[in-house]
Amino acid sequence: MLNKGENPTAQPQQPQQADEGNAFSYSQADSIKEFGAVSAPAAPDSEIHCLTIIGQIEGHIMLPPQNKTTKYEHVIPQLVAIEQSRDIKGLLLILNTVGGDVEAGLAIAEMISTMSKPTVSLVLGGGHSIGVPLAVSADCSFIAPSATMTIHPIRMTGLVVGIPQTYEYLNRMQDRVVDFIVRHSKISKEKLNELLIGTGGLSSDVGTVLIGEEAVHYGIIDYVGGVRDAILKLRELISQNKGGGLH
Protein backbone atom coordinates (compact mmCIF):
# COMPACT_ATOMS: atom_id res chain seq x y z
CA MET A 1 0.00 0.00 0.00
CA LEU A 2 1.22 3.48 -0.84
CA ASN A 3 2.02 5.95 1.85
CA LYS A 4 -0.23 8.98 2.03
CA GLY A 5 2.68 11.27 1.15
CA GLU A 6 3.45 9.40 -2.10
CA ASN A 7 -0.01 9.66 -3.60
CA PRO A 8 0.07 13.15 -5.21
CA THR A 9 3.12 12.37 -7.36
CA ALA A 10 2.32 8.76 -8.16
CA GLN A 11 -1.31 9.11 -9.15
CA PRO A 12 -1.23 11.37 -12.25
CA GLN A 13 1.28 9.10 -14.02
CA GLN A 14 -0.43 5.80 -13.53
CA PRO A 15 -3.57 6.21 -15.65
CA GLN A 16 -1.48 7.31 -18.69
CA GLN A 17 0.76 4.32 -18.36
CA ALA A 18 -2.19 1.99 -18.35
CA ASP A 19 -4.05 3.52 -21.30
CA GLU A 20 -1.17 3.43 -23.79
CA GLY A 21 -2.20 1.50 -26.88
CA ASN A 22 -5.08 -0.32 -25.26
CA ALA A 23 -8.45 -0.36 -26.97
CA PHE A 24 -9.65 -3.16 -24.69
CA SER A 25 -12.26 -1.92 -22.26
CA TYR A 26 -10.50 -3.35 -19.25
CA SER A 27 -7.23 -1.67 -20.10
CA GLN A 28 -5.83 -2.57 -16.73
CA ALA A 29 -6.36 -6.27 -17.36
CA ASP A 30 -3.81 -6.23 -20.19
CA SER A 31 -1.29 -4.34 -18.18
CA ILE A 32 -1.58 -6.93 -15.48
CA LYS A 33 0.00 -9.41 -17.89
CA GLU A 34 3.25 -7.92 -16.76
CA PHE A 35 2.24 -8.69 -13.25
CA GLY A 36 4.75 -7.52 -10.77
CA ALA A 37 6.00 -4.70 -12.96
CA VAL A 38 2.84 -2.68 -13.21
CA SER A 39 0.98 -1.62 -10.14
CA ALA A 40 -2.76 -1.21 -10.04
CA PRO A 41 -4.09 2.32 -9.72
CA ALA A 42 -3.94 3.42 -6.13
CA ALA A 43 -7.47 3.20 -4.84
CA PRO A 44 -8.58 6.24 -2.90
CA ASP A 45 -8.53 5.59 0.79
CA SER A 46 -11.94 5.26 2.32
CA GLU A 47 -12.51 6.47 5.85
CA ILE A 48 -15.41 4.08 6.16
CA HIS A 49 -14.88 0.42 5.48
CA CYS A 50 -17.79 -1.79 4.69
CA LEU A 51 -18.10 -5.40 5.77
CA THR A 52 -20.81 -7.29 3.94
CA ILE A 53 -22.02 -10.48 5.55
CA ILE A 54 -23.90 -12.49 2.96
CA GLY A 55 -25.40 -15.96 2.76
CA GLN A 56 -24.41 -18.48 5.39
CA ILE A 57 -21.85 -17.69 8.04
CA GLU A 58 -19.30 -20.45 7.60
CA GLY A 59 -17.43 -21.63 10.65
CA HIS A 60 -15.61 -24.80 11.55
CA ILE A 61 -17.05 -26.91 8.75
CA MET A 62 -16.82 -26.02 5.08
CA LEU A 63 -20.26 -25.95 3.53
CA PRO A 64 -21.01 -27.57 0.16
CA PRO A 65 -20.51 -25.27 -2.87
CA GLN A 66 -24.22 -24.53 -3.44
CA ASN A 67 -24.10 -22.31 -0.33
CA LYS A 68 -23.03 -18.71 -0.54
CA THR A 69 -20.92 -18.13 2.51
CA THR A 70 -19.07 -15.55 4.52
CA LYS A 71 -16.08 -17.23 6.11
CA TYR A 72 -14.84 -16.30 9.55
CA GLU A 73 -11.21 -16.72 8.61
CA HIS A 74 -11.68 -13.85 6.13
CA VAL A 75 -13.73 -11.60 8.35
CA ILE A 76 -11.82 -11.79 11.62
CA PRO A 77 -8.41 -10.63 10.24
CA GLN A 78 -10.21 -7.86 8.35
CA LEU A 79 -11.73 -6.65 11.61
CA VAL A 80 -8.31 -6.72 13.27
CA ALA A 81 -6.89 -4.70 10.36
CA ILE A 82 -9.72 -2.15 10.58
CA GLU A 83 -9.19 -1.80 14.31
CA GLN A 84 -5.48 -1.17 13.82
CA SER A 85 -5.59 1.07 10.76
CA ARG A 86 -4.90 4.75 11.22
CA ASP A 87 -6.82 5.70 8.09
CA ILE A 88 -10.06 3.83 8.74
CA LYS A 89 -12.37 5.78 10.99
CA GLY A 90 -15.49 3.65 11.06
CA LEU A 91 -17.07 0.39 9.98
CA LEU A 92 -20.36 -0.13 8.21
CA LEU A 93 -21.69 -3.65 8.60
CA ILE A 94 -24.15 -4.73 5.93
CA LEU A 95 -26.11 -7.85 6.62
CA ASN A 96 -28.04 -10.05 4.27
CA THR A 97 -27.61 -13.38 5.92
CA VAL A 98 -29.70 -16.49 6.55
CA GLY A 99 -27.69 -17.41 9.63
CA GLY A 100 -25.10 -20.12 10.00
CA ASP A 101 -22.55 -21.40 12.47
CA VAL A 102 -23.24 -20.26 16.02
CA GLU A 103 -19.60 -20.13 17.07
CA ALA A 104 -18.49 -18.21 13.99
CA GLY A 105 -21.43 -15.80 14.19
CA LEU A 106 -20.83 -15.07 17.85
CA ALA A 107 -17.09 -14.73 17.28
CA ILE A 108 -17.62 -12.07 14.60
CA ALA A 109 -20.29 -10.35 16.72
CA GLU A 110 -17.97 -10.21 19.73
CA MET A 111 -15.17 -8.81 17.56
CA ILE A 112 -17.42 -6.03 16.26
CA SER A 113 -18.88 -5.19 19.66
CA THR A 114 -15.43 -4.79 21.21
CA MET A 115 -13.97 -2.54 18.49
CA SER A 116 -12.88 0.93 19.55
CA LYS A 117 -13.97 2.46 16.24
CA PRO A 118 -17.57 3.47 15.59
CA THR A 119 -19.64 0.74 13.98
CA VAL A 120 -23.06 0.90 12.37
CA SER A 121 -25.00 -2.09 11.05
CA LEU A 122 -27.65 -2.14 8.37
CA VAL A 123 -29.92 -5.13 7.83
CA LEU A 124 -30.99 -5.42 4.19
CA GLY A 125 -33.09 -8.25 2.90
CA GLY A 126 -32.64 -10.52 5.88
CA GLY A 127 -30.70 -10.84 9.07
CA HIS A 128 -31.96 -14.17 10.36
CA SER A 129 -31.02 -16.49 13.21
CA ILE A 130 -27.34 -15.89 14.04
CA GLY A 131 -27.58 -12.69 11.97
CA VAL A 132 -29.47 -11.12 14.90
CA PRO A 133 -26.46 -11.00 17.26
CA LEU A 134 -24.40 -9.64 14.36
CA ALA A 135 -26.94 -6.88 13.73
CA VAL A 136 -27.00 -5.78 17.36
CA SER A 137 -23.22 -5.98 17.82
CA ALA A 138 -22.67 -2.56 16.23
CA ASP A 139 -22.87 0.71 18.17
CA CYS A 140 -25.98 1.61 16.24
CA SER A 141 -28.21 -0.61 14.12
CA PHE A 142 -30.52 0.09 11.19
CA ILE A 143 -33.00 -2.08 9.36
CA ALA A 144 -34.50 -1.44 5.94
CA PRO A 145 -38.32 -1.19 6.04
CA SER A 146 -38.63 -4.34 3.90
CA ALA A 147 -35.92 -6.36 5.64
CA THR A 148 -36.80 -9.30 7.87
CA MET A 149 -35.31 -10.93 10.91
CA THR A 150 -36.30 -14.41 12.00
CA ILE A 151 -35.92 -15.06 15.71
CA HIS A 152 -36.00 -18.80 16.39
CA PRO A 153 -34.31 -21.33 18.67
CA ILE A 154 -31.10 -23.10 17.74
CA ARG A 155 -31.33 -26.80 16.96
CA MET A 156 -29.02 -29.73 16.62
CA THR A 157 -28.69 -31.93 13.57
CA GLY A 158 -27.12 -35.32 13.14
CA LEU A 159 -26.80 -37.87 15.89
CA VAL A 160 -28.20 -36.58 19.14
CA VAL A 161 -27.91 -38.58 22.34
CA GLY A 162 -31.34 -38.54 23.96
CA ILE A 163 -30.40 -37.73 27.53
CA PRO A 164 -31.37 -34.85 29.84
CA GLN A 165 -27.85 -33.41 29.49
CA THR A 166 -28.48 -32.87 25.77
CA TYR A 167 -31.40 -30.63 26.61
CA GLU A 168 -29.31 -28.78 29.18
CA TYR A 169 -26.48 -28.34 26.66
CA LEU A 170 -28.83 -26.99 24.02
CA ASN A 171 -30.31 -24.56 26.54
CA ARG A 172 -26.88 -23.25 27.42
CA MET A 173 -25.98 -22.83 23.76
CA GLN A 174 -29.23 -20.93 23.25
CA ASP A 175 -28.39 -18.71 26.21
CA ARG A 176 -25.11 -17.68 24.62
CA VAL A 177 -27.04 -16.22 21.69
CA VAL A 178 -29.84 -14.76 23.81
CA ASP A 179 -27.46 -13.16 26.30
CA PHE A 180 -25.46 -11.53 23.55
CA ILE A 181 -28.59 -10.02 21.98
CA VAL A 182 -29.87 -8.81 25.37
CA ARG A 183 -26.47 -7.30 26.24
CA HIS A 184 -26.28 -5.30 23.02
CA SER A 185 -29.86 -4.24 22.37
CA LYS A 186 -32.81 -2.83 24.24
CA ILE A 187 -34.91 -6.02 24.29
CA SER A 188 -35.42 -7.84 27.61
CA LYS A 189 -34.55 -11.51 28.03
CA GLU A 190 -38.18 -12.37 28.79
CA LYS A 191 -39.46 -10.65 25.66
CA LEU A 192 -36.78 -12.28 23.48
CA ASN A 193 -37.57 -15.72 24.87
CA GLU A 194 -41.22 -15.07 24.09
CA LEU A 195 -40.32 -14.27 20.46
CA LEU A 196 -38.10 -17.36 20.27
CA ILE A 197 -40.89 -19.77 21.08
CA GLY A 198 -43.67 -17.89 19.32
CA THR A 199 -46.02 -20.07 17.29
CA GLY A 200 -47.97 -19.16 14.21
CA GLY A 201 -45.23 -17.11 12.60
CA LEU A 202 -43.29 -19.88 10.88
CA SER A 203 -44.64 -22.85 8.94
CA SER A 204 -42.29 -25.54 10.23
CA ASP A 205 -40.65 -24.09 13.31
CA VAL A 206 -41.34 -22.02 16.38
CA GLY A 207 -40.17 -18.44 16.29
CA THR A 208 -41.14 -15.01 15.08
CA VAL A 209 -40.54 -13.12 11.87
CA LEU A 210 -39.96 -9.41 12.40
CA ILE A 211 -40.30 -7.11 9.40
CA GLY A 212 -38.58 -3.71 9.36
CA GLU A 213 -40.26 -1.55 11.95
CA GLU A 214 -41.30 -4.52 14.13
CA ALA A 215 -37.63 -5.17 14.94
CA VAL A 216 -37.36 -1.54 16.10
CA HIS A 217 -40.61 -1.86 18.05
CA TYR A 218 -39.23 -4.80 20.06
CA GLY A 219 -36.00 -2.92 20.74
CA ILE A 220 -33.69 -5.28 18.85
CA ILE A 221 -32.76 -2.70 16.20
CA ASP A 222 -32.34 1.03 16.87
CA TYR A 223 -33.79 2.63 13.74
CA VAL A 224 -35.55 1.95 10.45
CA GLY A 225 -33.45 3.35 7.64
CA GLY A 226 -31.30 2.85 4.59
CA VAL A 227 -27.72 3.36 3.53
CA ARG A 228 -27.97 7.15 3.76
CA ASP A 229 -29.16 7.07 7.37
CA ALA A 230 -26.53 4.47 8.28
CA ILE A 231 -23.65 6.47 6.79
CA LEU A 232 -24.93 9.74 8.30
CA LYS A 233 -25.06 8.09 11.70
CA LEU A 234 -21.60 6.59 11.23
CA ARG A 235 -20.15 10.00 10.29
CA GLU A 236 -21.80 11.48 13.36
CA LEU A 237 -20.26 8.78 15.58
CA ILE A 238 -16.88 9.30 13.89
CA SER A 239 -16.96 13.03 14.60
CA GLN A 240 -17.77 12.30 18.25
CA ASN A 241 -14.98 9.73 18.39
CA LYS A 242 -12.26 12.16 17.19
CA GLY A 243 -9.39 12.01 19.62
CA GLY A 244 -10.76 8.93 21.27
CA GLY A 245 -10.00 5.33 20.52
CA LEU A 246 -6.56 3.91 19.87
CA HIS A 247 -5.27 6.56 17.48
Added chain:
Amino acid sequence: MILHTIVPVQYIFGDFTAQTRLNYRIIEWNNIKLEVLPAGKQGYQINRIISTNPFDYLNPSLQPGTIIRLEPKI
Protein backbone atom coordinates in the same frame (compact mmCIF):
# COMPACT_ATOMS: atom_id res chain seq x y z
CA MET B 1 -21.25 -27.66 15.33
CA ILE B 2 -24.61 -26.00 15.65
CA LEU B 3 -26.05 -24.26 12.61
CA HIS B 4 -28.47 -21.53 13.53
CA THR B 5 -30.12 -20.77 10.23
CA ILE B 6 -33.50 -20.59 8.56
CA VAL B 7 -32.28 -22.69 5.65
CA PRO B 8 -33.35 -26.34 5.94
CA VAL B 9 -30.44 -28.71 6.48
CA GLN B 10 -31.22 -30.66 3.31
CA TYR B 11 -30.60 -27.51 1.27
CA ILE B 12 -27.29 -26.85 2.98
CA PHE B 13 -25.86 -30.35 2.87
CA GLY B 14 -27.98 -31.85 0.09
CA ASP B 15 -26.06 -33.37 -2.77
CA PHE B 16 -26.85 -31.26 -5.79
CA THR B 17 -25.13 -33.51 -8.27
CA ALA B 18 -26.49 -31.57 -11.25
CA GLN B 19 -24.37 -28.64 -10.24
CA THR B 20 -20.83 -28.69 -11.46
CA ARG B 21 -18.38 -28.02 -8.71
CA LEU B 22 -16.45 -25.01 -9.78
CA ASN B 23 -12.87 -24.92 -8.72
CA TYR B 24 -12.85 -21.59 -6.94
CA ARG B 25 -9.68 -20.47 -5.28
CA ILE B 26 -8.94 -17.54 -3.06
CA ILE B 27 -5.80 -15.61 -3.85
CA GLU B 28 -4.36 -12.37 -2.61
CA TRP B 29 -3.46 -9.82 -5.23
CA ASN B 30 -1.95 -6.45 -4.28
CA ASN B 31 -3.19 -6.94 -0.74
CA ILE B 32 -6.74 -7.61 -1.92
CA LYS B 33 -8.32 -11.03 -1.44
CA LEU B 34 -9.97 -12.29 -4.61
CA GLU B 35 -12.09 -15.35 -5.24
CA VAL B 36 -10.95 -16.57 -8.64
CA LEU B 37 -11.51 -19.34 -11.11
CA PRO B 38 -8.46 -20.72 -12.90
CA ALA B 39 -8.54 -19.58 -16.56
CA GLY B 40 -5.80 -21.08 -18.66
CA LYS B 41 -2.13 -21.07 -17.90
CA GLN B 42 -1.34 -18.76 -14.99
CA GLY B 43 -4.62 -16.92 -15.60
CA TYR B 44 -7.40 -16.39 -13.12
CA GLN B 45 -10.85 -15.00 -13.73
CA ILE B 46 -12.14 -12.86 -10.89
CA ASN B 47 -15.39 -14.08 -9.39
CA ARG B 48 -15.65 -11.86 -6.36
CA ILE B 49 -13.67 -9.48 -4.26
CA ILE B 50 -13.27 -10.09 -0.55
CA SER B 51 -12.43 -6.68 0.84
CA THR B 52 -13.85 -4.20 3.29
CA ASN B 53 -12.55 -1.22 1.31
CA PRO B 54 -15.58 -0.12 -0.73
CA PHE B 55 -13.33 1.51 -3.35
CA ASP B 56 -11.79 -1.84 -4.26
CA TYR B 57 -15.16 -2.66 -5.81
CA LEU B 58 -14.87 0.38 -8.12
CA ASN B 59 -11.40 -0.57 -9.34
CA PRO B 60 -11.83 -1.39 -13.07
CA SER B 61 -9.04 -3.96 -13.00
CA LEU B 62 -10.86 -5.94 -10.34
CA GLN B 63 -14.30 -6.15 -11.94
CA PRO B 64 -15.76 -9.68 -11.82
CA GLY B 65 -14.98 -11.47 -15.06
CA THR B 66 -11.63 -9.80 -15.58
CA ILE B 67 -8.79 -12.22 -16.19
CA ILE B 68 -5.63 -11.52 -14.29
CA ARG B 69 -2.33 -13.22 -14.97
CA LEU B 70 0.04 -14.25 -12.31
CA GLU B 71 3.46 -14.76 -13.75
CA PRO B 72 6.39 -15.78 -11.63
CA LYS B 73 8.48 -12.76 -10.85
CA ILE B 74 12.22 -13.35 -10.92
